[in-house]
Amino acid sequence: MILIVGDGNFSYSLSFVRKLSPALGNSTIATSFEDEVTCFQKYGEKARSNLLSLKELGSLVFHGIDATCLEAYPAIGGIHKFKQVIFNFPHTGRKANIKLNRALLSKFFKSASKVLEDEGKVEVTLCAGQGGTPEDSKQREKCNHWQIVDMATHGGFILQNVQNFVPIDGYLSTGRRGAGNIFHTEGAKTHIFIKSPSPPNLSDDWSSSALLYETTELPSSLNRRLKYDSGTPRLPQQYFSENICDKLKHLVNSSYDPCLSEVFQNHLQKSNFVQINIKELGCCPKCAKVFENQICSFKSQQNNLLTVFRPSLALEVGFVMEKVLEFPETVSFCAAAPVFTKPTANKISSLCFEMMIIGKSKYGKNAQELSTCDILNILSILFDERNVSLCVNLKPVCRNSCNNDEHLHLCDQHLPTNISLPSNIHVGLVYLLHLAADYKIDSLEIISIGNNATEMSHIVGYTCSFVDKSTCKLFLTIIDMDILSCLLLNGLDTKNQQVLWSLCKETQRRLFDACLHNIPYKSNSLFPPKYVLHISFWILDSSSCNTEAIIDEKRMEFTEERFLQILSYTCDDLIKAVKLVDKYIEQSTNSASGTRTSLCYEMVYSSHEYCFYKTNALQLQELVAKNVSKYLKVMIR
Template identity: 30%
Template sequence: MFILSKTFNSVLLVGEGNFSFSFALLKQNVCLHPKNFYATCYESLQQCIVKYGETETSKNIQFIQDMGATVLDCIDATKLADLGLRKFELIIFQFPHTGRKASIKNNRDLLRNFFISAQSLLNGTNGFVVVTLCAGQGGTPADSVKREYCNTWKIVEMAAYANLILTKVQPFGSDAFSGYLPTGKRNAGNEFHTARAMSHVFRFAEDPPTLSPGWISISNGDSNVDLSSNLKARLVIMDRIPDTIPPYQFAMQIVQNLQQKQNISEIVLPGSDHKELCVSLQNAKSNVIGLQLPSLLKEITQDSFASAVCHALSFPLMKMSDIDSISSIQYDMLVATNNCDELLANFQAIFESYSNYQIELNIKPSAIPFKCLSDTSSLEILEQNSLCVNISSGKQAIIGQHCLLKLDHCNRNSTCLSIILLEIDKVMLSLNPSISSNAMWSLDEKTRKLLWHAFSQRDVYVPQSLFPPKYVHDISFWVRSGGKDHPKHPLTMDRLKSIIVQTADQSLSSVELLDEYNDGNCSSMCIRVTYQSCDFCLSRQNCSKLNDIVRKNISQVFNVILR
């Protein structure tokens, strides 16, 4: 149990009945300083004694006071800010309930208002709020008793109103608290059903960093429309802190391992100014070319690859990925060699050091053009393949591309060169399926550290925020026909997705087409946009504001009339 796993400097309990839980916690020294332990109830003490049993309640109150702790009555858990109390490391609400035959909505309101109230007394990011609910009430996947989500108290969603995220959820074992006798919503003889009850542990979410507005310019007929882009703003920050980004860290580990395995004494990498760079190094063992931009492949000469095994490593390039890709940002890495088998064997050994399974790499013919060679007409492309990984767990994935080309297509004896493009994000996801592509690029530093630790230690990644709420918004609109009066972008699903990704960024979970209508004279579309933030709190009202911005950007770019 989380409550018993550590000692807290200050503890506040709200909604006590017979005070038996406060009694149990003090008996087990949960609070380091009993003078900082506060036990409160909603009714007056006299009402509690009458309602929940005179003998048991009076005994517990006396014990709490004898320990030097404080007992307060007539305390409304939804108005804690009015009390003027100190800050607490732990705030507990056991089996909250509004009383009588209350509706689900009333109990959701109780939770929401309690979380907002408790926020004012929580000791920053070092504080925790613990709420225990009966089986099925919370509405999380951890509940052993499943209800329709609409029939639950939606505890995670209610906590989001107070910028609190769920960090743990575990079965509540009442047997672990000696002397605890839960009392029901009416009297001592009507206990809460504690069997399969769940304790939910919340903490403050880190505030997302302040983003300077990122602007993208969208062509709109004869003019441009400037849209605020959260994605571009995040790219600016990511570009400043590459060494804290897990895909970059993994790419650098690959470089270091290849240096050791291929006896390459130095790898030339470009600086942060993103200028084109192509440098040849001569040494006794190999020649190395450092590449930043794929267009520089045409600068490779046959003499550069005269030795037995040579590599050209590009600096991993952070870029926008395709709309249907795994993430809105990805890292690519280019490696060139005239001994592909040896390079693949080295990749395989490196990858296995980051996986709990055996790895097999192979190349398979592909009709997809090698995307980095569009401007290399001077090179003869002999083969284009997909780079695939087979894992002993049964998972298969495409993690990049391979092509075989001649450096000089006019020379029959020209050296053949293999170019491998590694999509670093996909490699990491295939090696450790527990990690998240969004978390790789999170603006939250702690999230990135947790993910990299899990990946590098071959461990299971556990996100900071468990079961973050999803909010679904349907957007429907009439589509105008084009013409001189409406010279905006023609609407396609890919373009529509692109605008939504640019706007919502990491708060976007999915976009799907629900309905499309066209009778020849007019047409309409309805799309479903699902929002979810895995790092920062996204409350329902903040999500509504974000959806309004998405709607506004759609109407600015496309010839549509929003419904």
Template identity: 25%
Template sequence: MAPRRLLLVGEGNFSFAAALSETLDPSTRLTATCLQRPADLAGSRLVQENLQRLRERGTEVRFGVDCTQLADAFELHDREFDRIYFNFPHCGRKAGVAKNRELLAKFFQSCADVLAEEGEIHVALCRGQGGTPADKPMREWHNSWQVVAMAALGGFILSDVHPFSCEAVSGYKCTGYRSQDKSFYVDGALNHVFTRSLPFEGLQPRISRIKLGGQWFSFLEPEVLVGKLNRGFLEASSCHPVKTINEKLIGELGKAFPLKRLKCSSPLLLQGGTSVLTSCNYDILSAAFWISLCEDNSNAESLTGGTTQDMEDFLVSFSELSLPKSLTDSREEAHNGISGQAKVCLRPSLLVHVQTVIQAPDFLPGSVHVLSGPVFRKCCISPFTMPAFHETLFILGFNKNLKDGCLRSLLDHLKCILDSLLTQTLLEGSQLSSSVEFVFQPNRKDYVINVKFHSFGPDCVKDLTVGSVTTSATSAIHKDQCFVCVSVNLDLLAMLVWGISDWRMLWTFDTRFLKNFVPGKIEPFKSYSLHPPHYVHDISFWIDEKKRFDEVEFHTVARAVSQDTVISIRFLSRFQHPKTEQVSLCYRLTYQTCDKALTQQQVASMQSQLRKEIQRRLHLTPR
């Protein structure tokens, strides 16, 4: 839909407003404003001619409007502009970059009061001023106007940037350079388009109540997984890319093998239930999120410490979890003051379900059994590792005498399917930028599925592991059978297929993300948040060398405290005090968002909170 209400601020000679007004639909309402009073402009013939043209077209003109105080210029009922233009802002005279940054910051904060919810802000800047990679050449950050960072102060993100052409606006003559009737140098100028970001509000961990065996239990979701449980990305009604990639993967494999789709059980695993993991995958458990299920006889309204969730989605997902025997036994001990509690973990891999599937009475050798669902695993921070992702598991059983042929056939078909998916978004004439290969593991039985990908820049030309092939599963029931289990990380595969460079984008709550995806089509992903600034902070702390420093846990705490805004943690140095022999470590953290406005002040607050949390949770002493 075309914008209905346009606001122009900082008009110098009103030539842009006059030129733009000639191109607008009669139903579009244009309001042109400037900071000067009418008396200040009376002596300019050009201004008077443009004002006459505007009045003839019924354009509203306002004088004495401060673009940093827009709420004061418009009544509450007269706001909600669909688009706000500010061309070549400048404080005047020989104002430096700091003054002009301040102008931009106050302008964006002011726009938040008068812009429609889905409105746009257009800011034209001279070459190099913006400080984004779109500038050619790009200025050093400290010498630019840092336009994206200034916009973040008002809650806006950069959604588009394109060349600004004065010739395209017939009759426009920019003016105001150093407060003179003189044009800015506009060769290489860019128009920056900003939109509202979702509010950066920290989600609180939810207390969830589930009913098992007639008894109510509650648990607090891990802080680092807030907003990542039960999102329903794989549900029938979903149009999420991980669902699309899963259906394509299953559909193509189903052309070569008989398929049997299974319902994925609860992601909650009892402590005893983890023994189904094979020895080669048992190390996955070390990265699991362990939580406690507590007997809960209280009313949902009485729970505190998080947002109560007594909801159908958890009841559906977790209803298959059988009542823990330890909890049943504990009821007998309740009179001694011992409350019922069981240690459970969130499923770190679908491989934990392999034995249940192959030992089921209705297991069909020769058919591929398919499980799909979310899994949760602690990991170090990187653009391609995620604490929550979706996995699909293919399990195929066949006669031992046919092992080599069946395994080769499965791998060949899988490679063709993956290669085909990874070429979906290639432009005509482009060369294949990825290749799939199965890499033997040291046990000479299993493989990892690697993709060498080049599309995210020179720093990302490396092997990315999108899955694994396990051949070591056995069954006491089907003793004459061999089993192959193929696990695929759907989130990572979706990133590679659509060219999504940050896994966090898959989990955004911003509805604009899903608008990129058309059912049945795979087209290159176009982000609605461009060139977000990054902020770097260092942190040093003393460690106890008698205890092992858990780097993964350090990354996990940083994820939680920063609400997933830390994108990189790099080890800098190790220092040992010459007298006390105490050892300290120093790390460099880089903060950056992919879908929200993030300010320097917010990052400073997170960094301060991180220092407190590593002391409280990890017993480290900040320096």
């Protein structure tokens, strides 16, 4: 059933039924806000004629229906659930009262949600500039438009699409300012809304040990994302990893070993952790600094081995070398798994998906030997198959020695200034360079993607070749599948990588459709509202402590890293940006008290997947403040 509300002279309803199919007229209910007498007085004989024609086509017509309480009418809310509810040019009938019109929309969406099917749609058409979306031909200040996207959140709706309003033949727009006057519809937009999926439950079901990395249990927000099905890939990263694997088999046919690939994959899935030799790493200050800043480690150590969340598949080189040396001849295999790095202000999510491709060969010509050219060809074929006009390039890693000549380091100043290395790639490169002396690295090159053969817009991975004493050559490639998937999927920006890890079923369906059919990806919510909120707090220490703010010994010293982790664990993917906007140091009048520091952070909340309105953002902000003061030595201002 289709419900049309607020139709003044019934010309739209009649034109709609005739266009849809006169035979389906009995599937449409047309309503007006005015009672029958007022309707005919205001809109004249044309309204009476349209009404009679509608009834002849089998449509039901009701007068005196308030669109803000549809569920209250037995003939509408008590019988039917509609697949479509249409409201054209809603208006309170008063001049320039934007707040009343916003309230009208808010109440309508609340009511429409009660009479709409779960998979149904609501269509609202507004005059040019009224809606307030980027699609409007007339752009107004936020205070001067109706904020339709925000108002729809009150009914649990998200904006799916915006279309130009094209009047149906026979439609006559009347009702300007509560009278029967004609109004112009040029530039009008039809906004299409759907019911929002149920958002995930956010809670504080994690402990301070997660902030100290003293537990091997991940917070539920991360854990849920790792429980993907082993059958059909749920993640686009898995889909493209399997695609690369298939092409690899074709290129190196006889040398590809599926059993070895399975062994390596099982090894990666068994645990999300690896161990690092602290003593060995500590002798290289630069390597140690990178790992300290970017990996998630545990305090517990045994025999100088530090247990860490796997920050890069490069740390599996030891396992790979052990397995590869068991094969005397040429062999190649691959596997893929998640890796973890610390949240940053630019990337709150700490998850990433990597793929490792390994090849071993004897020196000399071998048709099945895996090479850098093969990897570049595979990636180029992937882009060509999906009609993506990007080029795959290689850039040798510039290495400069430090105090210890055995260690080589990535020289960041040789990278373009507009590109920063993703944390997982940075850690992997530094780790391989740290091991250069032991494994005799022959070459190390960064894989970049650009619009031409020289441009370096995105760094997606790196390739490395080793030489051992048995005249064998080991070739290793690691690819950041998150970045690569964003580049392969039309409509998905690399700045929005967290979408790939979405728990929303509708988002997963859209992503997988985009993978399978190469159709542009569109998020559930078009132009979702963004809410900018701030949190300020004093950093507490022994000198700033007073009787009103006694420090709980169980709380930890404030660091920005721990603060960002709390945001990541608390807000999941609902937080889009974090920025330190103010730092204030207060000098105490009491010389014994010293100074104390206040920080103010700005946070942007939004969701492309769920209905998320201001009340939700404020509730989430309260939870953030609660967890920050619960786990860190701070006092909320």
